[in-house]
Each structure stands twice: as C-alpha cells, then as structure tokens.
Amino acid sequence: MKLSFRTSALCTATVAGLLVLTACGKKEEQQNAAPAAVSTAPAAAPAPSATAPAAATTAASVPAAAAQPAATPAAVDTIKVGSVTLGSAVGADKKVSKEKTTFSPNDKTIYASVATEGTTAGATLNAKWTYQDGDTTTTVSDISQSISTDGPAVTTFKIQNPNEWPEGKYKLTVSLNGEAAGNESFEVKKK
Incomplete structure (x- = not known):
C-alpha cells in the first residue's frame, strides 16, 4: 500500500490536533482541581499559608498562563x-x-x-x-x-x-x- 504525501500530511495534522485537544483537557482538569483544593480550605488565618506552597508547586508544573485562573477562586473567598x-x-x-x-x-x-x-x-x-x-x-x-x-x-x-x-x-x-x-x-x- 502506497501512501501519498497528502494522506501522510493529513494523518500527521489529525494526530497533532488530537494531541493538542487532549493536552488542553488535561490543563483544564489541573486548573479545576486547584480551585477545589483552595476553596475547601478553612478561612482561618493559618490556612492561606498552608495552601500557598501547593499553589506554587502547581504553578511550577503548569505554564504561567494556565496557573493564573487558579488564583482567581481564592480571591473570591477572601470576604x-x-x-x-x-x-x-x-x-x-x-x-x-x-x-x-x-x-x-x-x-x-x-x-x-x-x-x-x-x-x-x-x-x-x-x-x-x-x-x-x-x-x-x-x-x-x-x-x-x-x-x-x-x-x-x-x-x-x-x-x-x-x-x-x-x-x-x-x-x-x-x-x-x-x-x-x-x-x-x-x-x-x-x-
């Protein structure tokens, strides 16, 4: 079976697109997981310092643009x-x-x-x-x-x-x- 250049390029583009979409879903799961951990923490004074290192660890493993939304839910709970x-x-x-x-x-x-x-x-x-x-x-x-x-x-x-x-x-x-x-x-x- 002989594959043409066009078929090969189409297959490569499809696989690349699926990888990008899969990667986007994983980033979303990580973002959704981080706010849940922050929002369930008690509002007492020691809690923010206890959750801050976890947020820093998450930020190190996720690109900076993806880590920013995780900080927003914590700000919502500061009232x-x-x-x-x-x-x-x-x-x-x-x-x-x-x-x-x-x-x-x-x-x-x-x-x-x-x-x-x-x-x-x-x-x-x-x-x-x-x-x-x-x-x-x-x-x-x-x-x-x-x-x-x-x-x-x-x-x-x-x-x-x-x-x-x-x-x-x-x-x-x-x-x-x-x-x-x-x-x-x-x-x-x-x-």
Missing part, C-alpha cells in the same frame, strides 16, 4: 466582615453618620452599617435584630442581602417602628454566608 456600626442616620456612602448604641423609644429607624473587606463574586450577609426581655428573646427582624464586591464595601441594614420602641436591651447579630461574623448590643431607653 470578611470588618466592622458593624449602629446609629440613627446613614450618609450617601451607606456608612452610619451618627454612631450610637443607646436609642430613644421614639427613634423611628435604627441603622447598621456592615463594613466588609476582601472580594467575592457572591456572598450573603444576614442581619438578625433581637429584643431581650428578661429570659425571653424575640426576633424583631431577620433579613439577608446578597453582595458582590472586589474590595472594601459597606452594606446597610435597618429596622423601623412607626410606634415607640419598647425600652430594653437589643442585639444585632451579623452572619456572612451562614457563619457568625459580628454582633452589636444596644439599648432603648428614655433620656
């Missing part, structure tokens, strides 16, 4: 609550402008500014406001907001009462993606 501030007014920047922890019964609205640091493609902040009457705790409001940010951000929550607030002790508990992230106690009393 954390920096501070929670209560007050009676909020500015255009969504930050509490009149910070306080003691409110009057006739204050109609109580605000909370939740400052976050880091980045996320999608996270959920939850604010649970409770009233503590002796041994009984009553939920006043429980609301969630979805956030997406690539840097520091502020999310505002509020509770309103057209009537007077009952005097007593209150608490705001903030959670991020279902994990406790901060709380602030405050009081309502006549001045």
